[in-house]
Amino acid sequence: MSAxxxxxxxxxxxxxxxxxxxxLGVIPDAHVVVSDGVIQEIGRGARLPAADxxxxxxxxxxxxxxxDSHTHxxxxxxxxxxxAARMCGQPYTGGGIQKTVAATRSASTEELRxxxxxxxxxxxxxxxxxxxxxxxxxxxxxxxxxxxxIAHEFxxxxxxxxxxVVPSEYAGRxxxxxxxxxxxxxDHCAPLAKWVDVFCEPRADGAFDADxxxxxxxxxxxxxxxxRVHAAQLGPGPGARVAVECGAAxxxxxxxxTDDDIDVLQAAGEKSPVVTFLPIVxxxxxxxxxxxxxxxxxxxxxxxxxxxxxxxxxxxSMSLAISLAVHQMGMSPEEALWAxxxxxxxxxHRSDLGRIVRGGPADLAVVDAPNHLxxxxxxxxxxxxxxxxxxxxxxx
Ligand code: NIG
Ligand code: FE
Numbered sequence: 001m002s003a004x005x006x007x008x009x010x011x012x013x014x015x016x017x018x019x020x021x022x023x024l025g026v027i028p029d030a031h032v033v034v035s036d037g038v039i040q041e042i043g044r045g046a047r048l049p050a051a052d053x054x055x056x057x058x059x060x061x062x063x064x065x066x067x068d069s070h071t072h073x074x075x076x077x078x079x080x081x082x083x084a085a086r087m088c089g090q091p092y093t094g095g096g097i098q099k100t101v102a103a104t105r106s107a108s109t110e111e112l113r114x115x116x117x118x119x120x121x122x123x124x125x126x127x128x129x130x131x132x133x134x135x136x137x138x139x140x141x142x143x144x145x146x147x148x149x150i151a152h153e154f155x156x157x158x159x160x161x162x163x164x165v166v167p168s169e170y171a172g173r174x175x176x177x178x179x180x181x182x183x184x185x186x187d188h189c190a191p192l193a194k195w196v197d198v199f200c201e202p203r204a205d206g207a208f209d210a211d212x213x214x215x216x217x218x219x220x221x222x223x224x225x226x227x228r229v230h231a232a233q234l235g236p237g238p239g240a241r242v243a244v245e246c247g248a249a250x251x252x253x254x255x256x257x258t259d260d261d262i263d264v265l266q267a268a269g270e271k272s273p274v275v276t277f278l279p280i281v282x283x284x285x286x287x288x289x290x291x292x293x294x295x296x297x298x299x300x301x302x303x304x305x306x307x308x309x310x311x312x313x314x315x316x317s318m319s320l321a322i323s324l325a326v327h328q329m330g331m332s333p334e335e336a337l338w339a340x341x342x343x344x345x346x347x348x349h350r351s352d353l354g355r356i357v358r359g360g361p362a363d364l365a366v367v368d369a370p371n372h373l374x375x376x377x378x379x380x381x382x383x384x385x386x387x388x389x390x391x392x393x394x395x396x
Contacts, residue, residue: 197230210238
């Protein structure tokens with residue numbers, strides 16, 4: 001098996017506190033040896049190990065690839081006119097989801113697959129090496145299954161979001177739809193998913209209340225799926241409390257978390273869901289940015305993700321999420337980078353991801369800068385890209 005040496009690393013961010021210094025485990029003047037997609041060696045200084053291939057970063061920074069733990073990238077169509085209306089003062093209500101459901105149902109599987117592939121590749125080009133992908137634009141058995149199958153082609157981190165909203169054919173019969181999601185739809189979809197998610201939001205058109213959310217999470221749990229909850233996106237709500245009750249892995253958005261919510265999360269201790277902030281959504285829906293400081297100071301684990309979807313955030317830029325978290329949410333550059341890598345991994349229960357350690361996967365991204373601070377210091381400048389498996393194997 002051939003080995004590739006990555007050298008000339010001005011700053012290696014490992015997220016491994018036993019290896020480097022500071023809260024990101026930083027090693028200056030570093031090198032890494034990779035073989036067969038696995039990190040074989042990490043070192044520093046001028047003496048370089050022998051290898052078959054060499055990638056010289058010439059004074060750039062190497063970080064763990066971003067772990068984007070919340071996306072909706074399987075869909076058809078687009079909603080730029082809804083976006084324009086929002087920028088002219090219309091609020092986001094979730095009503096536009098039905099438009100994407102109609103477009104997704106009528107798209108061919110090949111069309112959906114091609115579009116998903118483009119978005120996943122676009123994310124990789126910006127440094128993302130792991131994506132979670134949700135269903136939720138099918139909302140019937142056949143189309144939810146199609147979405148989950150496609151998601152599976154791109155990631156093991158697949159989430160069943162049958163409880164995204166009540167589809168139009170069930171308008172006025174939300175409980176009947178919840179019965180379908182918890183029953184026949186769950187039976188078909190659970191084998192293709194690892195996670196189950198619910199849009200728990202009293203203010204959104206067709207989203208689900210606390211009891212309905214409990215039902216869906218409990219039905220998922222019977223099939224071995226762990227919960228995730230879209231919580232407190234448009235206003236304070238029951239999502240965080242229900243997520244704790246049901247042992248969910250993550251609450252996402254958390255835009256309007258109350259002090260009581262934070263107390264409940266804190267009281268859950270080790271079992272507290274990760275708080276996943278999606279700051280590009282606040283940016284693109286003109287909601288206030290959440291105060292991440294309050295959540296971090298409560299000792300909770302924080303992740304940052306994109307939420308890439310055609311409605312609230314048609315962006316998969318983890319660098320933008322980091323930059324907004326630093327500029328607008330009270331996070332330090334270190335906290336934000338950790339949240340976008342190891343934090344995302346924690347939200348997905350993947351201790352193997354989000355760090356650069358010997359024996360771990362070579363999920364690596366180059367920052368075209370001497371240190372990681374530039375991610376938010378040079379806001380809006382595309383500095384990051386993931387190293388591809390072909391580059392790492394020397395076959396590029
Ligand atoms: O996470 N809030 C619910 N779901 C998505 C938006 C979906 C859409 O508008 O298409 C979100 O923001
Ligand atoms: Fe979402």
